[in-house]
Amino acid sequence: MEGFKKEEIRKGPWKEEEDEVLINHVKKYGPRDWSSIRSKGLLHRTGKSCRLRWVNKLRPNLKSGCKFSAEEERVVIDLQAEIGNKWARIATYLPGRTDNDVKNFWSSRQKRLARILQASGTPPSSSNSKQQKSKNKYPVFLDVPTFEALMFSSSMEEEVSSKACSSSYLENPEQIRMMPLPPVVKSELPGYDANLFQYEPMSGIPFPQIPQPQPDLVFSPESHELLARLDDPYFLNVLGTIDAPELGDTAQFSLGPPLFDPVTSCMNTSRDAKNPDTLFDELPPDMFDHIDQPLPSPSEW
DNA sequence: AAATGGTGCAACCGCCCTCCG
DNA sequence: CCGGAGGGCGGTTGCACCATT
Structure with a gap:
């Protein structure tokens, strides 16, 4: 099981579906318990990866794509x-x-x-x-x-x-x-x-x-x-x-x-x-x- | 039009700290 | 007190896009 879990860890670019799952998780539980996202089988990403994705891309009010003024x-x-x-x-x-x-x-x-x-x-x-x-x-x-x-x-x-x-x-x-x-x-x-x-x-x-x-x-x-x-x-x-x-x-x-x-x-x-x-x-x-x-x-x- | 180089950005890695059992 | 897990953070890498040659 451990080996299976390890192999399942996804890396690289995030898909829209993954983003949705992550957003839903945050809506429900707030921006915490990142590792539980994987332990619950919601995503095959590490907690770290989830946190990073949220903080850098999915968090509300981000000025993504905007050049620094x-x-x-x-x-x-x-x-x-x-x-x-x-x-x-x-x-x-x-x-x-x-x-x-x-x-x-x-x-x-x-x-x-x-x-x-x-x-x-x-x-x-x-x-x-x-x-x-x-x-x-x-x-x-x-x-x-x-x-x-x-x-x-x-x-x-x-x-x-x-x-x-x-x-x-x-x-x-x-x-x-x-x-x-x-x-x-x-x-x-x-x-x-x-x-x-x-x-x-x-x-x-x-x-x-x-x-x-x-x-x-x-x-x-x-x-x-x-x-x-x-x-x-x-x-x-x-x-x-x-x-x-x-x-x-x-x-x-x-x-x-x-x-x-x-x-x-x-x-x-x-x-x-x-x-x-x-x-x-x-x-x-x-x-x-x-x-x-x-x-x-x-x-x- | 193809090749090359620069740039911006997303994501990962590794270290460190904190918390908790 | 100790060790492990989770999370934060700075550094690095890889890639796509764009401009220039």
Whole structure:
């Protein structure tokens, strides 16, 4: 019997009928007791597989098929810089998004960046292969989210890649600090944890401070070292091999549809050139006006 | 039109934690 | 206290689709 059961475990793409069974189970018992789905003989899937399917695809109010809006990108970038690869935690700030979504988004982004850096003549530290398959093989500084997150949106990356290797865009840390980043409107983030954000008002522009070591935050030794060096102009010069002069002092940023509006957010999913899919275009001048509002703690929502 | 490469996404794997008997 | 089961989570893989050559 055990052997029989083992052989019966199904893998791979889910069929509609399986989805229906899973949905019915959740309707009856709620999103729990995943393993009982198999033990009852309802599905030949592992409990894990069922849970994953529910969480990633069948759960209500998912924004499946929707490209990340500019604001969502911004949230991910900020939070990744703050707390690292805690995708599930980051996903809690993005209604309708799953940890898998966030993870995939970030992974795609990392791949793009790696490719751009290679094209721009900044070779990976220990490999000369065309394409790095694992992000663990990327240059170490790519694992430090802060800078690359600030320097590249998906649209900026394309511009950057075409202007590689010449400018001083990153030479001055102050320039970076003064970049008019579109803000994450923390007050609108469900589950917002004020302890995770340390924004300092700089001419009304919020800027995510370099994460300070916190008891519950774990950075790799490399990250610790690199974070410690972020104020080092020489370190910045390393990144300065990437050029985006056209962004210059008046770098423009785009704002996507309002965050947490599944309808409008979903309308921004096409790759229409008229519809830039990214941050950093046409930044409204008053967009930072409401940043420093008090933020609800997770317990308040 | 075919080949190639990039991208996004669904799903699996393995590790870890928590809970419960 | 211990061990097993269940579940959560981050990392990885495989594949389909699309754009480019």
